[in-house]
Amino acid sequence: MTHGPRTLLINPTITSRRSARFPLSLLHLSAALERTGSSQIVDGNVDRNFIDDSLRAMEATPFDAVGISVMGGPQLAPAIAVSTAIRQRFPAVPIVWGGYFPTLNTDAALGAPYVDYVVRGQGEESLPELIAAIGRKDDAKLATIGGLSWKHDGAIVHNPNRRFTLGDTELVLPYHKLGDPRRYLARTYLGRRTVAHQAATGCRFRCTFCGVAAMFGGTTVLPAAERLERDLSYLKHELGADSVQYFDNNFFDREKDMVPLLEVMARFELPWWCFARSDALLNLSEHAWKLVRKSRLRMAYIGAESPNGQMLKEIRKGTRPDQTMEVVELCRRHGVIPELSFMVAPPENTEEETEHTFEFIRTLKRINPQSEVVIYIYTPLPEISRHEQDRAKRPGKPLFDLNGEPVVFPTTPEEWAQPRWVNYTCHADAPWLDDKLRQRIQDFVTVLRCRYPTVQDLRSPSWAKRGLSAMAGWRYRYGRYNRPWELELANRLVRLRTPQVEGL
Missing domain, CATH: 3.40.50.2300 (Response regulator)
Structure with a gap:
């Protein structure tokens, strides 16, 4: 046999x-x-x-x-x-x-x-x-x-690349192969039994810094509404999930494609989190927003990246700083928390762009204090890692370290596993970043996350978060970020959640 x-x-x-x-x-x-x-x-x-x-x-x-x-x-x-x-x-x-x-x-x-x-x-x-x-x-x-x-x-x-597809629409994932699938349900800001799910595959945008763009080559494939309904039914009724974290690379794409999925999600009413784009959210009709509210979207992770419109064009983000400002207000009106990611310390005008980003974050906090902020170091993909079509159309700029020498990327897995390149991959450090600016970024992040503790932190007691917020108040108000020793000391005791490391 x-x-x-x-x-x-x-x-x-x-x-x-x-x-x-x-x-x-x-x-x-x-x-x-x-x-x-x-x-x-x-x-x-x-x-x-x-x-x-x-x-x-x-x-x-x-x-x-x-x-x-x-x-x-x-x-x-x-x-x-x-x-x-x-x-x-x-x-x-x-x-x-x-x-x-x-x-x-x-x-x-x-x-x-x-x-x-x-x-x-x-x-x-x-x-x-x-x-x-x-x-x-x-x-x-x-x-x-x-x-x-x-x-x-x-x-x-x-061999030549393969076209992306969702494959068999009747495909049923073999969760039983994981032993007890319920052990993967977690207590999060969304609910007591949050489950991870991915409905759509890929992203049709081609941001030059993004591994998703390099991997999928500007392709998005959305599922049939029937498949999403079957999946959510299993997750809710069989596993007992009460909320969903969608890992779709870019959940909101075109409204005409999204509405059938939102209608399914609105019937299940499972609180959810997803990746989104500011322009896509701004373009949603009132009908779509009604479905978003009924489906109970709680938080949308939005790649704001930079307040510099020219930089956003160069990295092919496709959005503008004014759209970031509009979307935080829009999310406030609809009861959705925008989780905004920013990339600081780019290879050119490194310090100036970083300080500009800090001020932009403060502006957004004034518009919507509930906005969550995640800060990364801007680390572009190596040229060889970018999608071949994008390399041909728009070659990347050469990168130089602090000594003016060209950045030489690893050529083996062992080299890529070294701490400095793990940090590069995780957008935590870059060869052109000096100690002074590295400390400046760390200090700003410390003051910001103490002044505005994330709602995703279920571990720290409320009184401790309120205390840290009060302690950080004067530093944040006057822009005194340097060496916040008292916040670092207090944070050792409270251990606030860090979204960069401990996302949902």
Whole structure:
């Protein structure tokens, strides 16, 4: 009796157990693989012994291949560790990397001795085709698989990109493969049992700094309303979810496409959080906003990025600073908290642009004090990581460090896993940032988050947050951010939630 190919899917550790959410990419891959074979999932976010457990699973079952999902930043070192351990113990089993890191750094990933194949971008069609070709040892078939990069006679081969699709609309995610799916429901600002879900795939915008744009190449695919209704019904009635965190890269796109989905969500009335754009929210009709209110949108994460209109044009953001100011007022009227992300310390006019952003944030806080603010360092993608169409149309500017030397990006996974490049990937530091400005940014963030503690913080007691806010009041009012030692001391005791690190 044939069982079809067996695949082990691994999600290396990237967050705490408390912050673990469904490994949605692996669930989608597992559902696709089940059509012609079988799969098993090991999730390092809930299983701290995931490397040993992966090896034990491979000892118990003869897997045809191992697929590992790899984000850049903190997930890279665990991905290297599990790949190395598997290669040493099971040298003949092919290892496939997929996800953002190998898509954006394909040559670096395939240069590693423990990576045999890279699936770039979406894998629901490419991975099953690859597993089948591996089983038949069919190199001719390998050359036809879209979105695949592989090694042939010592050389790296990049097959053409694959078009993105939502695939089978009847696809049901195999949540049971995670053990008890309810352990992924978390207490958040939205509710006591918040669930993670992704309805749409991709983003049709092409921001030059964004890994989503590089991975999806300006494509958005939305689901059928029937599929969203089936998914929400399972999450609410079977798992007991009382709120939803949507991981869609850009939830609000075109209203005509969104209204059928909003109508479904309005029937379920599950409080929700999502990514959004200021222009999309401003363009919504009153009818759409009525559905948004009925569906109980609580918070929208909006990429404001910069108060500099010219910079927004250069990074192809597609929005304007005045739209950011309008949207915080619009959200206030509709009872939605705007969570605004900003990128400070760009490579040019670094200090001036940073101070300009600080003042813009203060202006937005005056318009809507409930606005949440998340501050990152502006770290553009390496030129080689940008989508090939965008590189051809609009080459990026060269980047230089503090000494005026060109920034040289890593060429191996091990180099990318070094702390300085993990910080770069996570928008926490940049080679052109000096100690003085780095401290200035840190001090501003300390004063701001003490003056306006995030509503997402359910851990700190209300009295402590009120006390910190009062302590920070004079510093914020007069712009005295330098060395807020008393706030740092108090925060060691209170430990306010940091949205940059501890999002929903």
